[in-house]
Amino acid sequence: MLKTQMTAQQLYEKLKNVKLGSSVCQYSLKKCEELVPLINEINELKEEKNAVILAHSYISPEIIYGVSDFVGDSYKLSRDALATSASTIVFVAVRFMGETAKILNPEKEVLVPAVMDGCSLADSIDAQTVRDLRRRYPQHTFLCYVNTRADVKAECDVTVTSANVYKVAQNVPNDKIYFLPDKFMGQNLKNHMERQGSKKDIQFYSGTCYVHEEYGMDDILKIRLEYPEAKIVSHPECNSTIIDNSDFVGSTEQMLGFMRQTASKQFLMLTECGLSARLQSEFPDKQLVGSCTMCKFMKSNTLGDILRALKAPVERDRVLLDEAIRRRALKTIEAMFLYAEK
Ligand code: 13P
Ligand code: SF4
DSSP: SSOOOOHHHHHHHHHHHHHETTEEEEEEHHHHHHHHHHHHHHHHHHHHTTEEEEEETSSSSHHHHHHHHHOEHHHHHHHHHHHOOOEEEOOOOOOOHHHHEEEEEEETTTOOOSSSSSTTGGGOOHHHHHHHHHHOOOOOTEEEEEEOOOHHHHHHEEOTTTHHHHHHHSSSSOOOEESBHHHHHHHHHHHHHHHOOOOOEEEEEBOOOTGGGGOOOOHHHHHHHHOOTTTEEEETTTTTHHHOOEEEEOOHHHHHHHHHHOOOEEEEEEEEEEHHHHHHHHHTTEEEEESOOOOOOOOOOOOHHHHHHHHHHHHGOOOOOOOHHHHHHHHHHHHHHHHHOO
16 A cells, blocks of 8 residues: 555646646546546555656656656656666656667566557668668768667667767767768757867768657747747757757757746747646746647557556567667667767
């Protein structure tokens, strides 16, 4: 039995300001009363099984504020996965994030309860394509975005996340870099390096995130007319016109950090809706302007699936990796820690 059970009122205090789109992302006290028994059952089971729940910021708010132990961007969560002493990690996100946790913790059980097993970026490239590219660019250091499968990482040299891509590219001791799979992030990296006076040759692949590629200059122009004081905050998976017209660009965790620090009161968030929900919950004096887009893969995690995965995981909940691939992928993540924290 849990020492302290969460009450519907406590959950409601966290969620009452979240008001996005349809009723799916709006919370009444009654809805919280319905959610709380499931939340307490999960928290109890977590204790019993020595499990922790890591949740990406794009996940539904009732999961973030009801059952998660760690919340953040891909970089922070990979660090959290490395630091935990729990024997089971439930990674409430997309599969490649669970794979990163498993690469770092081969002895732990890693579960990903998401029902939709994908990510448009991770699915845009496979290991054979990387092998072919390496033959075409034999002099280049291959940087792979964390949004790739383990077998793709295994073919690369260094993993990067949105939190450290510029720094890692700068620190890698090679003037020739091939970045994959996101073409917008690749272009943004190239532009950033040029602005810094770097002469590095940056080549990149053609993948996109279906959520971030939706955003265009129209979204910014509309908001600038209606809310001239609003800060434009964007993720580096957006196209370079968006990036050039933003007040701040960074990983999801860095975007929240910017909002925390700035005195501004209005924000247009050009990223997945989960981050907008965190803004509404955690910064009630700040106002979200404009709309956001949902990632169907991230949102395919539910409290019901977390409970199922904790109680009796089925085959597809489990992250299992070929050991040779895991070891090669691990080298690219260790290289990231080295270059990102230099
Ligand atoms: P972050 O690492 O910035 O959270 O990004 C992950 C992601 O999937 C963005 O679409
Ligand atoms: Fe993948 Fe885009 Fe979803 Fe992030 S938002 S998990 S990149 S599909």
